[in-house]
Amino acid sequence: MITVQLDKKKHNRKRFDCGVEALNNYLCLLANQQSSKDNTRTFVLEDESHSENIIGYYTLTMTPIDLEALPTQLQKRHQNAKAGGLLARLAVDKRYAKQGFGEWLLIDALKKRLSASETVAFPLIIVDAKEGAISFYEKFGFRAFLDTSNKLFITVADVRKSLG
């Protein structure tokens, strides 16, 4: 399995339904536009038997780090860091849910972040989690920022230890 960049000419974006309207709409209306402006990149996992159908997707970009909302030890270590890699969205179509695709997509996204960090260094990978998905990310070692439960992070060093 591999992810490819969203291709509006090929992929059936309207068919995608993960159950969260905002995430469906982003894929349908904004993902391609944002990529063409070099603001974000959206990667999709295609259904191997119908490659126009999207099993799941994630969107990558960068985000400022709120140093004060990190545990003290990490604040000191990363006091000169300006930005973290953001996993802005991750979703699996309901038709393919609970088959391990969400986990596979998250690991794929982390590998891409790790690889990007080798050329443009950044110390943290940050996710904006929807309400029901916080424990999904916690399972994989993400921790909440101190000032909000919906925004979580994992250090690139920890990802490197697990996947590098």
Ligand SMILES: CC(C)(COP(=O)(O)OP(=O)(O)OC[C@H]1O[C@@H](n2cnc3c(N)ncnc32)[C@H](O)[C@@H]1OP(=O)(O)O)[C@@H](O)C(=O)NCCC(=O)NCCS
């Ligand atoms: C969250 C989501 C990506 C999970 O995708 P999925 O393909 O069904 O998940 P997987 O089958 O890979 O599950 C992997 C593990 O995570 C767990 N898991 C799945 N969804 C979870 C959730 N919402 N909360 C906590 N754990 C979850 C599974 O039980 C599984 O654990 P196990 O290995 O111990 O059995 C998917 O349900 C989704 O797209 N939801 C709507 C959008 C959303 O909330 N996105 C995430 C935040 S932006």
